[in-house]
Amino acid sequence: MSTADVTAAPDVLAQLAERRAAGLPVRVLGIESSCDETGVALVELVGQGVPRLLADALHSQIEMHQAYGGVVPELASRDHIRRVVPLLREVLARAGVGREAIDLVAYTRGPGLAGALLVGAGAACALGLALGRPVLGVHHLEGHLLSPFLSDDPPEFPFVALLVSGGHTQLMRVDGVGAYELIGETIDDAAGEAFDKTAKMLGLGYPGGPALARLAEQGNDKAFALPRPLMRSDSLDFSFAGLKTAVWTQLLKLPAAASVPAAALAQLHADLAASTQAAIVDVLVYKALAVLKKTGLQRLVVAGGVGANRRLREQLNQQCRRRAVRVHYPELHLCTDNGAMIALAAAMRLQSGQQEASMAYAFDVKPRWPLDAL
Numbered sequence: 001m002s003t004a005d006v007t008a009a010p011d012v013l014a015q016l017a018e019r020r021a022a023g024l025p026v027r028v029l030g031i032e033s034s035c036d037e038t039g040v041a042l043v044e045l046v047g048q049g050v051p052r053l054l055a056d057a058l059h060s061q062i063e064m065h066q067a068y069g070g071v072v073p074e075l076a077s078r079d080h081i082r083r084v085v086p087l088l089r090e091v092l093a094r095a096g097v098g099r100e101a102i103d104l105v106a107y108t109r110g111p112g113l114a115g116a117l118l119v120g121a122g123a124a125c126a127l128g129l130a131l132g133r134p135v136l137g138v139h140h141l142e143g144h145l146l147s148p149f150l151s152d153d154p155p156e157f158p159f160v161a162l163l164v165s166g167g168h169t170q171l172m173r174v175d176g177v178g179a180y181e182l183i184g185e186t187i188d189d190a191a192g193e194a195f196d197k198t199a200k201m202l203g204l205g206y207p208g209g210p211a212l213a214r215l216a217e218q219g220n221d222k223a224f225a226l227p228r229p230l231m232r233s234d235s236l237d238f239s240f241a242g243l244k245t246a247v248w249t250q251l252l253k254l255p256a257a258a259s260v261p262a263a264a265l266a267q268l269h270a271d272l273a274a275s276t277q278a279a280i281v282d283v284l285v286y287k288a289l290a291v292l293k294k295t296g297l298q299r300l301v302v303a304g305g306v307g308a309n310r311r312l313r314e315q316l317n318q319q320c321r322r323r324a325v326r327v328h329y330p331e332l333h334l335c336t337d338n339g340a341m342i343a344l345a346a347a348m349r350l351q352s353g354q355q356e357a358s359m360a361y362a363f364d365v366k367p368r369w370p371l372d373a374l
């Protein structure tokens with residue numbers, strides 16, 4: 001890129017602002033590659049309206065990592081490289097537009113796997129440079145947090161957010177885009193990790209959360225008395241590591257496979273899955289209600305992969321109805337990682353006047369990046 005291109009950059013950014021001011025649609029492409037899903041999506045933003053999803057496409061690497069029982073970072077990066085351009089073509093075709101329709105390119109800057117993040121960042125900057133469009137790095141958790149804005153029932157600020165993903169369990173007060181106050185978080189394992197690790201112990205493979213939830217449907221959630229760590233303490237933090245040990249202890253006490261009929265042992269496993277899920281959900285619901293009470297807010301947003309869990313949704317809906325609290329979830333397919341939430345977060349940043357889009361096409365990634373540092 002020549003120096004002239006760089007000095008011309010503010011004009012393009014000014015043009016973008018002018019288009020927005022004139023009420024013309026602005027289209028934001030989002031690229032997500034922080035872990036084991038490559039996601040690409042296009043959203044459209046008009047004025048101060050809620051951004052609208054035009055098209056999205058996703059490739060999950062689950063099958064590839066399954067053989068190893070978990071995500072292999074190097075394989076993840078290589079697969080992102082293979083998928084990102086075909087997914088981009090798919091999104092544009094579905095939206096019925098050409099590349100030139102993209103006004104801003106957003107990518108996940110962190111947190112996540114360094115090599116995987118670099119693929120999305122590199123692809124976004126290359127595309128931005130080729131098209132002469134600005135590029136914006138987005139916080140992955142901000143994407144999750146804002147993802148319910150793409151649902152049929154979008155929330156309004158301020159709200160309490162319960163962010164429950166594979167790597168994070170956090171409760172936040174959210175007053176607007178970029179205004180995030182961390183109120184509680186896990187001091188060890190995340191809720192998703194607790195699901196995944198229990199699933200692994202029960203031989204359910206990777207990713208364990210959905211499999212454990214499915215098995216739990218057939219079990220008795222009161223069969224095993226499992227701890228609810230930190231639940232009734234004053235602390236608004238979470239701890240799930242002890243639960244994992246308790247599940248392991250119960251597993252060791254189960255009768256040997258040869259000594260009981262297979263169906264009886266399968267039922268015990270289902271009971272243990274149901275009891276574990278109940279313990280995790282009880283803690284999440286209890287703490288979310290405590291934060292609602294502490295902040296006095298009447299709105300709750302649930303986001304992240306564990307937000308897809310049916311029992312969690314049922315319990316939250318029931319408890320919140322009693323307290324006249326509105327609960328908002330992302331669409332089910334937008335609970336886990338996807339490009340739509342990245343495009344959305346960038347669009348909402350643009351909308352809120354937090355202009356960090358750049359045309360320098362130099363990028364870094366932030367594998368560790370606390371959300372309240374934004």
Ligand code: KG4
Pocket residue numbers: 035144164165166167168191192193195196207208209210213304305306307308309310335336337
């Ligand atoms: O948000 P996400 O896709 O990735 C991260 O950013 O971590 O969340 C993935 C996590 C995994 O731990 C997965 O097992 C869990 O979400 N998960 C579920 C369910 N669906 C996904 N956990 C419980 N029940 C589900 N239905």
Ligand code: ZN
Pocket residue numbers: 140144165166304305336337
């Ligand atoms: Zn995620």
